[in-house]
Structure formats: C-alpha cells, structure tokens
Amino acid sequence: MIYDVAIIGAGVSGASTAWQLSHFDCRTILLERWADVGFGVSKANSGIVHGGFHHPVSTLKAKLEIRGNLMFEKLQYELGFPFQRNGILVVAFSEEQMATVRKLYQQGIANGVRNLEMCGRDRLLELEPKLNPEVVGGFFAPNGGTIEPYRYVFSLVEGAMRNGVELQCNFEVTQGKWNAEESFWRLTAADGREISARRVVNAAGLFADQISHVCGAEEYRIHPRKGEEYLLDRNSSARPRRVIFPVPSRDSKGVLVIPTAEGTTMIGPTADPAEDKLDTTTSADNMHRIVALVRQMVNGISTRDIITSFAGLRPVLESEDFYIARSEKAPHFIQVAGIQSPGLTASPAIGEYVKDLLKEDGMTLTEKNHVVQELPVRHEIRHETPETLDTLHKDDPRWTHVVCRCENISEAEIIEAVRKGHTTLDGVKFYTRGGMGRCQGGFCSAKIMKIISRESGIPMEKLTKKGGNSRLLGGVLGSAEVEPMPEK
C-alpha cells in the first residue's frame, strides 16, 4: 500500500499538518521517532501563544505566528486542550529598556496586531499586581496566552486519527529513496520497517537536516539551542495572571514568568547553543541565572517552590527563520524546518501552509464527506463538580479512585491514556498530568505503573519511562544474586 502523504515527525508541525490533511480524502501516515507523539521539541516548551510583535512581518515566522495566533479558539473548541488567552505583558525596568519596548510595540502595530496597549507603571500594576513595583513601563498584548503544548499535540493527533490518519511511533527514518519509475518514496526505519508514500513532509524538528540529507534533498544544518525551564508548585504565591516578558535580547525573547494553562507557574527559558541534539540536561548555574532574572520582574519567586526542571532544544536554522517550502532538489518533498519560537503559536497556520504547498505540488485534495470535527469531551476529575463525579462513578467506579493526589487524577483517566496507546510512564504523565505535581510521582508512580502494566499487558519490569532503553525497574525481587555480608 502506498500512502498519499508521509509526515515525518509528530510534533506540533507534523501533528497540525496531519489534522489539516485528515479533513481531506488523503491517506496520511504520521511517523514519530520516539515512543510517543510530541516527545521531541514540542514536549519541552514554554507553551506560549505569542502576540505577533517579536518579529517583523517580512519573516515567514511572523506571518504564520500572527495567523496561527488567531486559530486557537476554534481548535480548542474542536479538540479540547488546555489553552487560555490571558495576555502578555512586556515590562521594562529602565528608560533604556523602554526604547526597546516602544520598538516592539511599533512592530506589533505594523504587523497588524490589534489591541496592543502601551502602559505606564500604574496600569501595569493594575493588570498584574504581582509585578515588581519598580517597573517603569511596558505594553500589554491581550492576544497572547498559554497552552499545554503536549496536550495540544495529543489532541491534534487524536483528531487526525479519528479521521483515518495512521500513526507509527518508534519509527526513526534512516533512509528515504525516491522510486522515479513508480513515483513514490520508500522510507525505512532504524528497525527495518518500511512504508511507501507519494509525498513526504519533513517535520522532523531537530533532525530535519538529517532527514533532508538521507532523502537527498537540500543540505542544511539545524543548530540546537537549549532552553531550561523550572516549574513551581501550583501554590506558589508568585503565579501571575499574565505572561510576563522582559525586553528581548538578540537570541531569545528572554526569561519569562509563565502562568501555565494548568495552574502551575513556570520560569525560563534560557537560550544557549547546545552541541548535542539529545542534550536535555539542566545546570545549577542556569537555575540561579533564571531565578535571579525573574525575581527582578515578579515578587514572591522562591526556589523552595521548584518542583521540577527540564530542558528543551529549539531547532534553529542559520537564517533564524522558518524554512517551509517544496524541496528544489527532491521531488514531492516538503521541508518544514527551523520551527523554533514562535513555532507553537504558528503551528495551526503551518499545517494550513503545508496543505497549500501539497496542493501546489500537484496533489488533489478533496474534502471528505464525513469529518470528525470535534473530539468527545474528556472528563478530568479535577475540573468536575461533585454531582458530575457522582454520575461518572455510576458509569465506572474508577472515576472516583484518585491515583495522583497532587494533581487529582483518577484511575479512569490513567486507563483512558493507556487504552489510547500511551504506555510509557511519561506518555501517561503528559496525557493525564498523573505524576506531574509536587511529589513528582513519589506516591503515585508505583500505582500508575501497575495500571499501565495491567491495561497494556506489558510486565512491570519491561515498562519504560519514555521508550527505548529507559527501563523503569531493575527486575523482579529475587532475580538478583545477593552478595554475602562482609566479615567484620
């Protein structure tokens, strides 16, 4: 069987493209290198829906950012992921910084962003009482917001799959051969699996350069740029209402204070070049750097509130812009590369843009007669009233069995995640939030592992954190040889 389109990479770009294509008569397959979707760049992300003022509209990334920003309400209505348009404040603490603020504001106006508001100190403190009162001025972008990026990817993929898109995880494309005679691509995975498709979309994030290379398309280099983030307890008194941005630097939009869509507070990210595309380590120096920076902006940030930290890598091209185009070297091959910030914001528009490129490439896209436009409502007990919980309990008693105490996640939610194919501990965690709270799985990970094992049939000792060799346990008690006690 030959697919019409193979999308390499199930991050925000690939997933958004899959969701777009799933509305048309088009056999699409989504190929993901890791054990679950969104496990690359998309997972470790600030989760910001940007306001369209950081980059000049002459860049592709700004065009798609502005368009993408407008598409989230509809997508959220259809797919039901956590998203809030709570607004962005860019704040300055000196007259010198105010010059940059004015420039950004002007750029936003020039980009056609509506409702931007220049603010003096008092107005800023009214909009955000948690700000350091030494703030000088800034502006308010009410169109900005926050989103849970992994949940967004899960939703897009789930929606696409309901409309017939297929998904293969742990599919690391190592070879791509164009069969000119019969006009299709043959993609081979590291484990030997093969699939064929008429067209390829290269949305491989950090590895887009390698995919392009093995497919004989353009040669370019993706430079990983690391961003560390630190997550604060949901009880942190520092949680602001809005996303707080400093004035940006050349390489990044700066270190932010982010009220996440799920009620926690995140501080970060850094922006430092990394050597290794798999290097997601964090460092003590960067933690101190981040904390010092955000403390200048917002009151009440304490290292005692840190519950976890992580790092993600931005896939950066030399040009610093997105590279989304039909390959000039390889036939029927679409490049979606360099999707760094504001890639998440732009992603709904990236999916559309790629769809249009496929049309340009000669693909006939006929709308389906029956499209699943909306995912069924997903119950999450943390958001339900006691009366709804009572009803859910009658349906399945496991709705009122709380497994994760910190984030309030029921056994029924864990089971739903496993049945949808999320069988790693991280997959279940990102799908349900189980283990994401202040105890970081100290109490619930043993329970969650038992549920995954029971529902999936994978023995406990074979369960992994995130696929591959990330085995969670060392084996069954009694399987290891015991050394005798040393002589005194």
Next chain:
Amino acid sequence: MIEDRNVDVAVIGAGAAGLAAAAECADHGLETVVIDREELPGGILRQCIHNGFGLRYFHEELTGPEYADRVVERAAASGVKFQMNTTVSDVRREENGDFTLLLLSEQSGVTRVHARAVVLAMGCRERNRGNLAIPGGRPAGVFTAGCAQKLLNTEGMLPGKCAVIVGSGDIGLIMARRLRWSGVEVKAVVEIMPYASGLTRNVVQCLNDFNIPLYLEHSVVSINGRERVQSVDVAPLHDGIPILEQKFTINCDTVLFSVGLIPENELAARLGVELNPATGGALVDADYQTSVPGVFSGGNVLHVHDLVDFVSEEAARAGRAVIRYLEGATAAERNPVRAGANLKYVVPGYYARGRDTVFAFRPLGVWASAMLEAELDGRVIWKRRCSHVRPAEMLLAELSGQLLNAPGTLEFRLRPEQDEAAVEEA
C-alpha cells in the same frame, strides 16, 4: 444523590498519628471515622518491613507492619470506623463551626462527611530531585527512597541493579541495606552535611556493616544518562559550595533520594490553617489545636518525627484534646513559645499557664553534650543535660504546669557543653 453522614470526629490519615488520635476519641464514646487513601490502615509503616519500631511505646522491637497491626487493632477495638481507599478531595468549615469533608472512593463514589472536629494526620511526602533541582539529564532510574521502598517491599520489584543514595535520611539508610539484601549493589551514600541525617543506629547497621561508603560534605552535582541513569558526578563541598575541580564519577543505574520530608499540608491550607515555616506544619497550641477552632494536628504532618513511638504519643495527646474541645472546654491560652539558640523549632508554638506540656525540638548541630534550657520572661525555669545531640534525633521536654505559672514568652535554647570531637579524642 450524594450520601451525607454525620460523625463527631473526622481523622484524615490512617497512619500511626491518625490511629492514635482516633482511638482516644472513640474510647471516649465519640463517633470517629478515619479516612485514608490506601487499602489498609497503618500508613507508611506498611512498607517499612524492617524492625526497630515500638521500643518506647510497646517496650519491644517490632517491624513496621507489626506496629501498624497493633495500633489498628487498638483503634478498631475502640470503635473507630475506617473509611479506606478514600481521598478527601475538599474540606470546609461551615458557619456553625462544623466541618464538611468531600470524599471520593471507588467503592462508595462521592460522599460527604459532616464532623464537629477534624484531626489532620496526613503525614509527609518526600523531597525529591525536582525540589533540589539537581542538574543533569532526565533518565529513568531516579526514585525517592520511599517510592523505591514501596516498589520493593509491596510490589516485589527491584528499582535497578546498582544504586547511589543521595542524602542520609533514615529511609535512605534503611534502603541501602534493603537493596544490598536484595542483590542490588549500593555504591555510596552522599550527604551534604558533615554528619548523617539519619539515626546513628541506622548508619551502623545499614552502612558500616556492609562497607557502604558514606561521603559526608559531598553533593551530587549531576545525574548522567539519557534513557536510564548511567552515573552520577559527586563533588566535595566547601562552605556548602561544590568544588567542581574535585568531582568524581560513580557509575550506577539507580539514584535514590532521601533528602528530607515535607508535611503534606495542602488540606490544612484549604482550611486556612496557619503554618509554622520552621516545621512546615500547623502552628498549634498546647492542645494541638491549629489556628482554626476545631482543627487539630499531630504526627508527621505537624512536624517530622524520627520515631513512630513519638508520633503515637503526640497524636494521642491531640486526640484527648479533641475530647475536651467537644465537651466545651475553653481553648488553651496562647502564650508564645520560641525556639532560641541552636534549635530549629519548637512544637507546640504556644503554652497555657498551669498546663503540663510536652515540647518537641530539633537541634541545629551535633554536640556530645548540651544543656537544654527553658526561659520564661528572663528567668530559667527548667533545664536538662542532653547527650549525643544531633539534628536527626528529636529532643523532648516535659514541663509541669506548675513551672508554667506566668504569662509571657517561653524560650527554649540549647547551650553546647562538649563537642563531638573532644569526646572522640578523649
């Protein structure tokens, strides 16, 4: 329909603390329910299959589950009702001073309990890698010591093959031995302080007996590995700062964290209970009553204890205070109690004139001997010499009501008399 139920006392948590408080109340004829998430009452004792429990309270050495069985039997015999597999998802104080608890459980779904008094006995959670923001990668194989203990002792699963333990808290020390006995190699225990944070007897029985090295004044500066832990980098500390030039690598596939406990006071916060930043627990008076009338607290959720025996004793006192409260006794006087020199905290945070009171402390250092003193408005009213003082071991002082005869501020302090080193040299 959500079922409603009325009781006199709702105890949240069926560990040693909750069971002791509940037994006192039920003995007195109060209708008492203990609510707990787990299937069996007994709390964390259930996974502590080692011995060393009960020497003080039962005058014999018991394992954790044996201690749990005894206190469960005692509570059941008193008429305590158990509501297991149940999570308290909300608790509120009504206008009339009673409390409404919203309960979730697989068996009975959503129910409400109305109680005249509430005892907070939720215990602790473990500090984890995330709280310390230990640098490095995010591989599998990183556990809190208690989580590994649960996996090993209740699920029969080994956490890995070769471990390094970060922190020398009691659970970490006990787990070092437990892992060794299960065939898991233990490469090292790494502690940032110049002394072990666990009890001395555990250092001797769990590390020394197995030649497991204890690196004092060292810190794990990186956890290495992408999929599964491959090694940790360890560096000596100078004034609390790691000397990275002297760091060394220990290969291992497992890292356990035993770096302290945090009282689980999220429900307390929901009730508006005032907390003591030094303990992480509620600020209580001589009756273990919190700032919210009718809400009492005892055991590890109040402050972290080293021995379960002390937990049982303290929570039983809280239980007896609940009885007095429900009989209409006036609240205990609130004269402030302060932790002075060399003490991290003192519990309770208030004293009442004329009331016999047991005060609990954590020392801030290690001394061969030190004088524990109580001063009431400039006058030393009580003192006792303590030997073998260390932060791992809680100090207790029982002051009679006759001594506490004046209003004012009561301050406890520890006056060091002899260093540990001096004793060793002698």
